[in-house]
Amino acid sequence: MGVDVPDLDDREFEEFLEDARSRIPVHSDSWTDHNAHDPGITFLELFAWIAETDDYRLDRVTDEHIEQYLRLVDVQPHPPTRATARVAVSVPDDLNGAVVRDREPLRADVSPSSVERFRARGRTELTSATVDAVISVHRAGRSDDTVANESAEMSFRAFGDDPAADDALYLGFQSDPFAAVSRLNLDIEYDDADLPDPATHGDEIGRFEPSHRVVWEYYVTPTDEDQRDGSWFDDTRWQAFADTVSETAVRDGTTALYESGCVSLPEPPDWPSTPATFFGGNDPHYWVRGRLAQCEPPGPSPACDAPDGSSEVPQVHYEIPPQLSAVRTNVFEVEHASMATSVDCETLDQPDTVTLKRHGGPTTTARPRQRFHFDRAPVQTATITVGGQPWDEVPDFAGSGPDDRHYVLNRANGVVRFGNGVQGAIPEPDQDVIATDCEFGGGDDGNVPASTEWRFECGLLANDVAIEPLGSASGGSDAESVDAALARATESQDTPFRTVTQADYSYVATHTPGLRFGRAKVLTGGTDREPADPIRVVVVPFSPPDVRPYPSAGFLEAVDCHLKRHALLTDDVTAVTPTYVDVKVEADIRIVEGTLPEARRRACETAVREFLDPLRGFEGDGWPFGRPVYVSEIYELLEETEGVDTVVDVDVATEDGTDSDRDTALPALEAVTVRILEEPEDCGREF
Known part of the structure; x- marks a missing residue:
């Protein structure tokens, strides 16, 4: 259940004035004339009017107010994004060497009544x-x-x-x-x-x-x-x-x-x-x-x-x-986009031009806050000229002066706004508003399914080439609403971007942009560390179960750079690799009568491997750093395995008696051997 938003503008002028008049005896016994002719009452009337006006304004927070606040906290509502797709082309011998040019137009026929326009990204020789x-x-x-x-x-x-x-x-x-x-x-x-998906940390780009x-x-x-x-x-x-x-x-x-x-x-x-x-x-x-x-x-x-x-x-x-x-x-990427007008294959690189219209007329007037609109949206890019003179796009008019030729473009709705003469200049009357280099596209409509029929719109490739989509188009989204951007800004306040605590260091390390992470362990050398003490962050990347999770030099360097970028000035932090201790496990067991020995052996070996897995073992979230492997735990693990009747003997040994740094140590199962004893008198030990 959400929080109820209070109505701040719920009191009239008379209520403010009567409330103030009733409090006079509390603060002054000598003020006895409370009639309208008294100068003090005149001041109370003024203050009551100011209070009512302030309440009115506080209760009317518009999207523009919220957008201005978001800019102060460096958060911008996301514009519409374009969907992308990968398509493969079957090239006949007579078209060997044909070229798909950059921005080559394609169409995606979702249904007989629904067509989405796409274009090629980059030049591809077939x-x-x-x-x-x-x-x-x-x-x-x-x-x-x-x-x-x-x-x-x-x-x-x-x-x-x-x-x-x-x-x-x-x-x-x-x-x-x-x-x-x-x-x-x-x-x-x-x-x-x-x-797992590659990690992200706000809007930062990985290195x-x-x-x-x-x-x-x-x-x-x-x-x-x-x-x-x-x-x-x-x-x-x-x-x-x-x-x-x-x-x-x-x-x-x-x-x-x-x-x-x-x-x-x-x-x-x-x-x-x-x-x-x-x-x-x-x-x-x-x-x-x-x-x-x-x-x-x-x-x-x-x-x-x-x-x-x-x-x-x-x-x-x-x-x-x-x-x-x-x-x-013969695979290339396409994006959901179209030009302002239909173009043929000979004019793909020519700038597109659109004349914008105003509600009520085609040209500018001398009025403030004029609005002009495109005939379609979303708008990805556009350059606006008024009367042949270029104007500059700004996010808002907060920093615009009366002579600044600025405009604000709402890409989602395709609306261009001009200033009021104080913040942003007013265009001269009777001028055409022209948009050049226009590109349209974006939004959820571009996420066409894999069953969509694709074809080129023009040229030799339009009729003789079959296009096969390699999946559905994805990544297209509508413009982010102001409420969604505000919620994202609020959520980002809880995201650590400056490392102060051990939890901050662990979060920042495991959210290094672009990396698929497994775990991280922060070592400070003590509970009450001084600022100058070195901080080590043990890095364990994600790896498949059959691969030892060890970071490459490039992986470790990326984490180290990301940590240093977010660390406090006085903190000395370094990303380090884990120390793997080779472990060998041998076990002698007896199985329940009637079960298959080979299947029980594999089940026991799998249980041991999963239990000692550095990323997924122990209680499901990875083996604790520096924790030894106890024989009693292997006994208990094997006894709970289905089909095992008795665990006769278990031996756990590290290779050559390795003595490693316990703070960064993790077990690496080198070998697991499970022997099934068939004779009851065989105790599994040799004397």
């Missing part, structure tokens, strides 16, 4: 070549992920379960991908269905820089002058695409396969003219690979030990091994 083979080569072996790449229900790990330097993802094309294009755009879809990189290379076919037998494992046969900062450089929009994006590869000067046959296949392919490599120079070193307990920190490490849904060609 190729008839498709990804025909996907091979992952890593230190654990080699896997053919072609079927997974072609299936919408499957995914694959690009560099295996434990990525290391020189692991590679090989992509084979049956036809020459550079036959008609100067750039090959590979759309890489990251599978994040089972992952995560991976401590490793993916080097994109192409295979060079042997020439007549060089008759060496070429093969996929011969690194001398692989040449890197240009990765310098230039127009012909590789553009990696995936942040080294940390997220979905486009990898744009420039055509190399020595691109092979003939394909090669690899990996025991029967068909030759043109080959491209992404090879995992260390950054040059190496990234920053974490302030703790490596995950294996050594002092050397690996520069090539993923918190979450890259898991991909698909690698495709």
